[in-house]
Amino acid sequence: EDQVTQSPEALRLQEGESSSLNCSYTVSGLRGLFWYRQDPGKGPEFLFTLYSAGEEKEKERLKATLTKKESFLHITAPKPEDSATYLCAVQAWTGANNLFFGTGTRLTVIP
Amino acid sequence: SQTIHQWPATLVQPVGSPLSLECTVEGTSNPNLYWYRQAAGRGLQLLFYSVGIGQISSEVPQNLSASRPQDRQFILSSKKLLLSDSGFYLCAWSFAGGPDEQYFGPGTRLTVT
Numbered sequence: 001e002d003q004v005t006q007s008p009e010a011l012r013l014q015e016g017e018s019s020s021l022n023c024s025y026t027v028s029g030l031r032g033l034f035w036y037r038q039d040p041g042k043g044p045e046f047l048f049t050l051y052s053a054g055e056e057k058e059k060e061r062l063k064a065t066l067t068k069k070e071s072f073l074h075i076t077a078p079k080p081e082d083s084a085t086y087l088c089a090v091q092a093w094t095g096a097n098n099l100f101f102g103t104g105t106r107l108t109v110i111p
Numbered sequence: 112s113q114t115i116h117q118w119p120a121t122l123v124q125p126v127g128s129p130l131s132l133e134c135t136v137e138g139t140s141n142p143n144l145y146w147y148r149q150a151a152g153r154g155l156q157l158l159f160y161s162v163g164i165g166q167i168s169s170e171v172p173q174n175l176s177a178s179r180p181q182d183r184q185f186i187l188s189s190k191k192l193l194l195s196d197s198g199f200y201l202c203a204w205s206f207a208g209g210p211d212e213q214y215f216g217p218g219t220r221l222t223v224t
Contacts, residue, residue, distance in 0.1 A: 004154070032211050043201050043215035044155075087155070091211055097143050097162075098170070099213060101154040 002027045004102035006088050012108045013078055021073040021105045023088030033071050034099060035064050036087040044087055078109045113138035117202050117216040125224055130175075130189040132219050134202030137183065142204040144185040145213060146177055149199040161185060162207065197223045 036044035159177035
């Protein structure tokens with residue numbers, strides 16, 4: 001059964017304090033791994049897709065990496081506007097187009 | 112560019128009442144469409160997906176149903192709401208044939224009382 005575990009559940013950082021969020025996954029044939037950002041009361045916003053181990057993607061202060069068992073979302077010198085819940089999702093080759101989501105990491109960046 | 116709309120934004124309904132949530136996508140043709148539910152403290156749960164008009168796949172058996180009467184319109188319905196139907200309902204779309212990322216709408220907050 002496909003499974004996605006995100007850690008930590010919540011993270012508080014001082015502005016400028018870099019850190020990483022973890023997404024561990026078990027899937028029967030990874031087709032893709034996706035990162036989203038979700039602000040309170042809003043729909044998730046797409047950030048990255050990673051397809052193979054060793055792949056990296058960057059966007060502003062965010063960098064996503066992928067291994068065969070987990071993905072990391074690195075946040076460099078975060079700002080208060082980076083505060084949000086970050087969601088990880090996997091897609092298997094056997095599951096049509098379905099994405100299977102983790103429960104997210106709630107990030108708070110303190111000025 | 113593509114845009115996805117959902118309405119209503121919020122809804123308060125009594126137990127046993129019917130439900131109709133609507134989602135429309137602009138700027139693309141023949142998208143794949145999805146309905147998710149997000150409950151507090153839980154991940155997004157896929158409810159239905161559609162790869163074309165009249166083609167609906169259900170992921171979770173429940174008292175909800177979905178329909179796709181037009182290419183870029185997706186409707187989530189119920190004949191009788193349960194308390195457990197409360198949650199944040201999200202519609203999403205993706206390009207038919209890839210890439211695979213899904214793009215989400217603003218969501219509908221449903222409270223069943």
